[in-house]
Each structure stands twice: as structure tokens, then as C-alpha cells.
Amino acid sequence: MTQSTGKRLLQYALTAKKTFIAALLLLSIGVAAELAGPFIAKSMIDNHMLAIEKPYFKTASSEEAAVYNNEYYKRADRFQPGEAKGQEIRLLQAGRSFYFINSAVDQPDGERTFRDGELHIVRGGNEVTYPAVKLSVDELFAFYKPELPGIYELVGLYALFLVISIFAEFGKTYWLQSSANQVIRKLRTDVYAHIQRLPVHFFDNLPAGKVVSRVTNDTEAIKDLFIAVLSNFSTGVINIIGVYIALFLLDVRLGLVSLFIIPALILWIVIYRKVATKYNTIIRSRLSEINAIINESIQGMSIIRIFRRQKERSEEFEKLNDDYLKYQNKMLNLNALTSHNLVNSIRSLSFVLVLWYFGFGSLDGSTFVSLGVLYAFVDVLGRMFQPITGMVNQLANLDSSMVSAGRVFTLMDEPGEAVTDGTMPRYKGNVAFKNVSFAYKKDFVLRDISFEARPGETVALVGHTGSGKSSIINLLFRFYDPQKGSITIDGQEVTSLPKQWIRNHMGIVLQDPYLFTGTIASNVSLGDERISRERVERALREVGADKLLAHLPQGFDEPVVEKGSTLSAGQRQLISFARALSFDPAILILDEATSNIDTETESIIQEALEVLKKGRTTFIIAHRLSTIRSADQILVLHRGEIVERGNHDELMALGGRYFRMYQLQVGAAAAESANPVAAGSAHQASAAGLQPAFKKM
Structure with missing residues (x-):
């Protein structure tokens, strides 16, 4: 049973857990530093700016005291224990001015007005009056002067927290992106390694463009998850936790009123993802199909243009x-x-609730809070909506990343071939098929195949298209395993040996050889450290490649582009021969290796083939029967069965299917070259005589 996408992403995240933890730790420090700002502002407002309305007492000491009319006055909360206190006085604000009251004030809260030298305070229908003197700007500043050191200290503290938050933000961003890059590198490596282990038949049903899309586009989308989404959601969650801690520290009632935000946010995310996942699944699928059609169009551009299919494509x-x-x-x-509409709605609703609860409550005094607390609360609550906005804006990336991760993990859940370390000694190459039957799906494409290829022998497989020639080679390479019968190499069942060990001593030359981007030399060695430069050059010379490659400016170091498109078919074929020779396989497969070669180059290729086959068990798939006359054994296949076997002379003497195929290819051509005048009538007679043979075939 496969794990959920979230759990598997977490497992990958844990591969870079140290940097992730460091990033989240710095994030927490940064959030704490940012949230310190409202508390500093609250302290500045309540303890300094509005604190001059607190009770003052006359004192003999000038320390932390204000001077008014040559008398010293100190705030009540600044007296040391046991320090003598004189007459109590108050400073109260009415309108835009402050007034000096030379007495205690029992109830300073209420509506204040100043007229006729008296300050009137009205609260709940009761009015109290106090003799008061209006303070000038200089006199008012004298009372603020003792507050300045505390204000400067708070400003410095705020600047310190600001610097801490800047460095924390830098460290968080750097480590978060660094760890995300590490995770994506490992994920891409694992995906690519798994693709290398997937059985060949998997790629028969999945276009290359779709595989490429999963390795590149989908993993890049997952990278966004670890960088943008994780950053915003981590920041958001830690910010929200910090904000609620701050709200409850400011006032428990304020915190309780604001708790509705969390369930509203969670509910919205759940609803959003249900709709978005459906859309994103289709979007990622269409992007994969677009990549596939682009890849297919590039590969087949010449065919598209020749048949004028540009418009249809x-x-x-x-x-x-x-x-x-x-x-x-x-x-x-x-x-x-959803994004801004959601955040704005929640923000507006939260502020309405706060204003309603504390605004109406302050009228009867049941929910009174200080101005500093209210300011800090509004500031802190406002700070919470910035990360919420970031989280909501990343919901699209979150869902897209999760869909992409699901596609990547679906690919990684495909059963792959087991990888076994080590190797086996080079086998002799005695290959035996015993009563082998095989089907790709339901219908058998090979039926009761039995033959033996001794070490050093050359076995040719001939037959019409679909007769089963390539299927035999697929079974030999263990790209597939037969449903019936057994295949042995040197007497050992191939199914009992690791696939990598068997293939380690096999080589193949394809009809259309594949060359990788690099150089001619690197395409021979394929980067194998066991193959020296000297061995590469010797292999190229032995197959005669130096004759066709001598004119290249950089010789064997000539750059090769994708598929070797700048080289001729003969040059590519000789490079693939040299590749097979340099790996010194015990079993060699030649799949239509000379079918695309011109007559002039074919003589060089034939010489290279003789060099290549020496001392190896060789299987040749051939349509040009003239190239297999020297084969030790020729197997004629028809509809998945061996209908004839023997060497060239034996099969020609038999006069069966092989004879008719050979006559069709070689006889008519020989007749034409020998007697051009009679060629027309002879060809007509030959063709008429071969019609029944075609029907039988």
C-alpha cells in the first residue's frame, strides 16, 4: 500500500531536516522580533506618552522629576520604597490642552471641559470640578522631559528587534530555499534512477514527452511547494500562533473574540482544495500532453513537412x-x-467584532481597555492578516504542487527491475531456447521456439515483419520473460541471474544507432572508466571507422549532437560497431545493422562485421539475406514459429520459404544485371510465380 503524498513529501523534507529546522527557528525568532513592536508601542503609549495623567507627588529630589513653578514633581510609580511624598497633583487633558490640578483627582475618567479656571469631569450623570491651570508648551514639555530616556530606550529596543528580524528573514529565506533545492535534487535523482529501472515495456505505452514532463515540470512545481508554499505557510502558522499569544497577553477577552478566524480559514482551505484539485489535475495532464506533442513533432519534423501535415499538427x-x-x-x-475577498472579509469582520464588543462595552465600563492596549491589539491583529494573505495566495501553488507530487510518486510507484550490485565472469555464450512461448499481452507472438547457439557461432533470424525476430532478442536481453519454456546461457537459467549481470556481457548494434551528445570517443566508451582512450581508438581503427572519420577537423574528438544528426548513416553505424567492440561482449546482436548503408560503405561495414563477430556468439536480424550467407545457422520465422533452419546452402537446397525469399531479393537483381533485355519478361514470370508464395508467407 502506497503512502499518502503528504507523508512522502515529509520524508523527502526530512533529508534536509537540519537546514529546515534552522530556517524555521530563524522564522520563529523573526516573528517574535516583529511582534515585539506592538508591545513596545503599547509601553511607549501607556507608560510614557499618556502616563503623565498618572498621579504626581511633590518631591525634594530632582531625579526623574519635572520642574513646575520652581517645585519638583515626580510620578507616583517612580518613588522608591520609603521615599517621602509631598502634595499630590494631576495633569489632565481636555480638548487639545493639558491642565495642572494642585490636588488629588478621585475619578479622572469621563467627559472633560475647561471653563472659568475650572476643569469639569462628567461621568454617568455626575459632575466633578477642580481648580485648574492651563499649561504652556514649555511647561508641558517639562513634565514630558523625564519620559524621554524611557522613550529613547524603547526606540533603541525597537531598532534592535528590527535588525534581528531582518537578519532572521535573510537566514530563513536562504536556508529554506537551500533545503528546498536539496530536496528537489534528491527527488529528481530518485525519479531519474527509477526511470532507469523501469521495464522496457513501460515506455512502449507512455510518450517520452510525458515522462520528461514529470521529471522536469512536476518536480519544479514541487520545488515551489518547498520554497514559496512552505515559506508562506510556515510563516503564517508561526505568525498566527505568535499573534494569538500576543493577543491573550494583551487581554484575554480580546484573544477570545478573535478565535473565530482559525476555523474560518481551515474551512475555506478545505473547500478550496476540493475544487482546485480537480482543475489542477487536468492542467498538469494537459501540460504533459503538450510536452509530448512538442517532442513528437520535433522528432518527426521531416515527416510532417514531407506529407504537409503542419496544419493538422x-x-x-x-x-x-x-x-x-x-x-x-x-x-x-x-x-x-477567494484570495483577497476571503482575507478582506475576515479582516473586516474581526475589526467589526472588536469595535462592537469594546466600543459598546466601554460606555458602561464593563469592557474598558487602555488606549495602548487597544492600539497594540489593532496593530497585532493587522499583522496577522499579512501572513494569512500570503497563505491564501499560495493555495493555488499548494494544490498544484500536491497534484504534481502525486503524479511524480505515481511514476515512482511503477514496479521497477531489481538492481543487483556486482558482476559475473564473462560467459562463453552458449545460448539455448527450449520450448519458449511468449506473449506481450494475450496472443502469443512466439510459439514453442527451440534452438541452440554455440560459442562463436553466428545465428541469423529471418522472416517477415511481425514474425517474432525482435521478440527473441527482447527475451535474450530479459526485457521480457517468457510465459513458457526456458532460456539458458552456458547452462544457467537466465531467470535465475540478475538482469544487469547478463546484459554486462552483451552488446547490440541497431539499425538506426543512437548517439549521445558528446564526442565520437565518448560515444564509443559511454563514459565507462574501464575503457581507456587507447582501447577506444583501437576499436575505431579495427572496424575501419578511421577511413570515414579521417576528414573530421577534430578526429575522434569531433563533437556529436543529439542522435549524431551531423554524421552520415555509415559513420554512425561504424561508431556503434566500435562501441560494441570496445565493450568486448560475449553475445552480440546485430539488428538490421547494414540495411541503411549504401553499397560503397557496405564493404567497409562487412569487414567491420567480420572483426566484430570474431570469437563471439552473434545473432543477426536481417532482411537483406545477402548479408547472412556465411551464418552458421539461419532460423526462418513465420508467425512466431521456426519453420526452417540450417545454413544458407542447406536452406537453398530445401527450396522452401527461405529459398523463395532469397530468390525474390537476389535472383531478380542477378537476372537483370546478367540479361537486361530479358529482364522484363523474366521479372514478370518470376513475379507471377511468386504470388502463391506471398500468399503462403
Whole structure:
């Protein structure tokens, strides 16, 4: 049973847990430093700016005291224990001015007005009056002067926390992105390694463009999850936790009033993801199909142009592209409807609740809070909506990343071939098929195949298309295993040996050899450290490649582009021969190795083949029967069965299917070259005589 996508992503995240933990630790420090700001502002307002309305007492000491009319006055909370206190006085604000009251004030809260030298305070229908003197700006500043050191200290503390938050933000961003890059590197490496282990038949049903899309586009989307999404959600969660701690520290009632935000946010995320996942699944699928059609069009560009299919291919591409745009627009509408609208609605609702609760409550005094607390609360609550906005804006990336991760893990859940370390000694190459039957799906493509190829022998497989020639080679390489019968190499069942060990001593030359980007030399050695430069050059010379490659400016170091498109078919074929020779395989497979070669180059290729086959068990798949006359054993296949076997002379003497195939290919050509005048009538007679043979074949 496969694990959930979230758990598997967490396992990958744990591979870089040290940097992730460091990033989250710095994030917490940064959040704490930022949230210190409102508390500093609250202290500045309540303990300094508005604190001059607290009781003052006359004192003989000038320390932390204000001077008014040549008398010293100190705030009540600044007296040391046991320090003598004189007459109590108060400073109260009415309108935009402050007034000096030379007596204690029992109830300073209420509506204040000043007229006729008296300060009137009205609260709940009761009015109290006190003799008061209006303070000038200089006199008022004298009372603020003792507050300045404390204000400067708080400003310095705020600056310190600001610097801490800046460095914490830098460290958090750097380590978070660094750890995300590490995770994605490992994920891509694992995906690519798993692709290397997937059985060959997996790629028969999945276009290369779709595989590439999963390795590149989908893993890049997962990178966004670890960088943007994780950063915003981690910041958001830690910020929200910090904000609620701050709210409850400021006032428990304020914190309780604001708790509704969390369930509203969680509910919205759940609803959003249900809709967005459906859209994102289609979007990622369409992007994969677009990559596949682009890859296919590039590979087959010459065919598309020759048959003038540009318009049809463009229409097919536009259909996919339009469908991709359609669902992108649906996601855009969903995001536009939810992101800022959601945050603004919650923000407005929270402020309405706060103002309603504390505004109406302050009228009867049941929920009174200080101005500093209210300011800090509004500031802290406002700070919470910035990370919430970031979280909501990342919901689209979150869902897209999770869908992409699901696609990547689906690919990684495909059963792969077991990888076994080590190797086995080079076997002699005695290959035996015993009553082998095989089907790719339901219908058998090989039926009761039995033959033996002794070490050093050359076995040719001939037959019409679909007769089973390539299937025999696929079984030999263990790309597939037969449903019936057994295959042995040197008497050992191939199914009992690791696939990598068997293939380690096999080589193949394809009809259309594949060359990788690099140089001619690197395409021979394929980067194998066991193959020296001297061995590479010797292999190229032995197959005669130096004759066709001598004119190249950089010789064997000539750059090779993808598929070797700048080289001729003969040059590519000789390089593939040298590749097979340099690996010194015990079993060699030649798959139509000379079918695409011109007559002039074929003589060089034939010489190279003789060098290549020496001392190896060789299997040749051939349609040009003239190239296999020297084979030790020729197996004629028809509809998955061996219908004839023997060497060339034996099969020609038999006069069966091989004879007719050979006559069709070689006899008519020989007749034409020998007697051009009679060639026309002879060809007609030959063709008429071969019609029944074609029907039998």
C-alpha cells in the first residue's frame, strides 16, 4: 500500500531536516522580533506618552522629576520604597490642552471641559470640578522631559528587534530555499534512477514527452511547494500562533473574540482544495500532453513537412493548448474569487467584532481597555492578516504542487527491475531456447521456439515483419520473460541471474544507432572508466571507422549532437560497431545493422562485421539475406514459429520459404544485371510465380 503524498513529501523534507529546522527557528525568532513592536508601542503609549495623567507627588529630589513653578514633581510609580511624598497633583487633558490640578483627582475618567479656571469631569450623570491651570508648551514639555530616556530606550529596543528580524528573514529565506533545492535534487535523482529501472515495456505505452514532463515540470512545481508554499505557510502558522499569544497577553477577552478566524480559514482551505484539485489535475495532464506533442513533432519534423501535415499538427496542438488555457482561466477565477475577498472579509469582520464588543462595552465600563492596549491589539491583529494573505495566495501553488507530487510518486510507484550490485565472469555464450512461448499481452507472438547457439557461432533470424525476430532478442536481453519454456546461457537459467549481470556481457548494434551528445570517443566508451582512450581508438581503427572519420577537423574528438544528426548513416553505424567492440561482449546482436548503408560503405561495414563477430556468439536480424550467407545457422520465422533452419546452402537446397525469399531479393537483381533485355519478361514470370508464395508467407 502506497503512502499518502503528504507523508512522502515529509520524508523527502526530512533529508534536509537540519537546514529546515534552522530556517524555521530563524522564522520563529523573526516573528517574535516583529511582534515585539506592538508591545513596545503599547509601553511607549501607556507608560510614557499618556502616563503623565498618572498621579504626581511633590518631591525634594530632582531625579526623574519635572520642574513646575520652581517645585519638583515626580510620578507616583517612580518613588522608591520609603521615599517621602509631598502634595499630590494631576495633569489632565481636555480638548487639545493639558491642565495642572494642585490636588488629588478621585475619578479622572469621563467627559472633560475647561471653563472659568475650572476643569469639569462628567461621568454617568455626575459632575466633578477642580481648580485648574492651563499649561504652556514649555511647561508641558517639562513634565514630558523625564519620559524621554524611557522613550529613547524603547526606540533603541525597537531598532534592535528590527535588525534581528531582518537578519532572521535573510537566514530563513536562504536556508529554506537551500533545503528546498536539496530536496528537489534528491527527488529528481530518485525519479531519474527509477526511470532507469523501469521495464522496457513501460515506455512502449507512455510518450517520452510525458515522462520528461514529470521529471522536469512536476518536480519544479514541487520545488515551489518547498520554497514559496512552505515559506508562506510556515510563516503564517508561526505568525498566527505568535499573534494569538500576543493577543491573550494583551487581554484575554480580546484573544477570545478573535478565535473565530482559525476555523474560518481551515474551512475555506478545505473547500478550496476540493475544487482546485480537480482543475489542477487536468492542467498538469494537459501540460504533459503538450510536452509530448512538442517532442513528437520535433522528432518527426521531416515527416510532417514531407506529407504537409503542419496544419493538422497545429490544430491538434491548439486544441490541447486551448483546453489548458480553459482550465487555467477556471483556476484564475477561483483564485480571484477567494484570495483577497476571503482575507478582506475576515479582516473586516474581526475589526467589526472588536469595535462592537469594546466600543459598546466601554460606555458602561464593563469592557474598558487602555488606549495602548487597544492600539497594540489593532496593530497585532493587522499583522496577522499579512501572513494569512500570503497563505491564501499560495493555495493555488499548494494544490498544484500536491497534484504534481502525486503524479511524480505515481511514476515512482511503477514496479521497477531489481538492481543487483556486482558482476559475473564473462560467459562463453552458449545460448539455448527450449520450448519458449511468449506473449506481450494475450496472443502469443512466439510459439514453442527451440534452438541452440554455440560459442562463436553466428545465428541469423529471418522472416517477415511481425514474425517474432525482435521478440527473441527482447527475451535474450530479459526485457521480457517468457510465459513458457526456458532460456539458458552456458547452462544457467537466465531467470535465475540478475538482469544487469547478463546484459554486462552483451552488446547490440541497431539499425538506426543512437548517439549521445558528446564526442565520437565518448560515444564509443559511454563514459565507462574501464575503457581507456587507447582501447577506444583501437576499436575505431579495427572496424575501419578511421577511413570515414579521417576528414573530421577534430578526429575522434569531433563533437556529436543529439542522435549524431551531423554524421552520415555509415559513420554512425561504424561508431556503434566500435562501441560494441570496445565493450568486448560475449553475445552480440546485430539488428538490421547494414540495411541503411549504401553499397560503397557496405564493404567497409562487412569487414567491420567480420572483426566484430570474431570469437563471439552473434545473432543477426536481417532482411537483406545477402548479408547472412556465411551464418552458421539461419532460423526462418513465420508467425512466431521456426519453420526452417540450417545454413544458407542447406536452406537453398530445401527450396522452401527461405529459398523463395532469397530468390525474390537476389535472383531478380542477378537476372537483370546478367540479361537486361530479358529482364522484363523474366521479372514478370518470376513475379507471377511468386504470388502463391506471398500468399503462403
